Amino acid sequence: MDLQQMRYVVAVAETRNFTRAAERCFVVQSSLSHRIAGLERELGVKLFARSSRRVELTPAGAAFVAGARECLAAADRAAADAADATGVVRGRLAVGVIVTTAAVDVPELLQRYRARHPDVRVALRSGRSDELAAAVRGGDLDIAFLGVPESAPPLGVEAVALDHDEHVLVVAAGHRLAGAPRVTLREIAEETFVDFVSGTPARAQSDQAFAAAGLVRDVAYEAGVVELITRLIARGLGIALLPSAFIRPRAAEDPGLALVPVVDGPRRTEYLVWNRFNPSPATRAMLGVLGVLGAGAPSTAS
Structure with a gap:
């Protein structure tokens, strides 16, 4: 078993299609299918239930994908930490934003960030403040820009108020x-x-x-x-x-x-929030671009 096989399985699980998964992974479909079949033989279980029209995870596949995502995230973090030790920021930065954000010009911010850290792959996702805060707490997002009532600051995350x-x-x-x-x-x-x-x-x-x-x-x-x-x-x-x-x-x-x-x-307050537990180098770099002192900065939420 290797990380590439895990990436292939996760791609198929997310796209529910071997062809689209192969395109995402920049590999021919026959090679992707061959590697997944080899992994299934090694594990002794079927990861996917296949038909001519559908691809679904089996119970064993769902269990495998959960662990595979954790392994891939750990591997990506290890590579990012190694690069950070040499002064180069790499890895992935997942950003969440509400559609009514006004305190920060998000496209301009991402442009500045890319200019400083071109080796970081940035993913942007819009959504509701409560969903984005939960995604930050769960590790699915690295940072998020929220807008919430003044009486309900975000909880369980590091937070800096950007505007009232x-x-x-x-x-x-x-x-x-x-x-x-x-x-x-x-x-x-x-x-x-x-x-x-x-x-x-x-x-x-x-x-x-x-x-x-x-x-x-x-x-x-x-x-x-x-x-x-x-x-x-x-x-x-x-x-x-x-x-x-x-x-x-x-x-x-x-x-x-x-x-x-x-x-x-x-009245509402716009916040920048991030996970208080060991922010990645890419996250710390974004906090730097935003002028936040870093993961040890005082939090306005608990």
């Missing part, structure tokens, strides 16, 4: 409140709302604000992306509360939207 922001009311340009100097939650509670999906941290920020004010609102439209939310608003189908720093540049370019300050609206 308040939500603004977003309405269609022809809405009765467009141009108002400011509003309160009570003044807008009877409106129809567009918001993120219920149960997400992005939605919780507004839900908590209305609950704290003793108000109930009608969320008629739920969406997972801001672009759909703003399109629904521009059509006059509802209003929304969105982070100020994120939405202001976009509203400035969209004549169909108007922003109104909210006196008692939600």
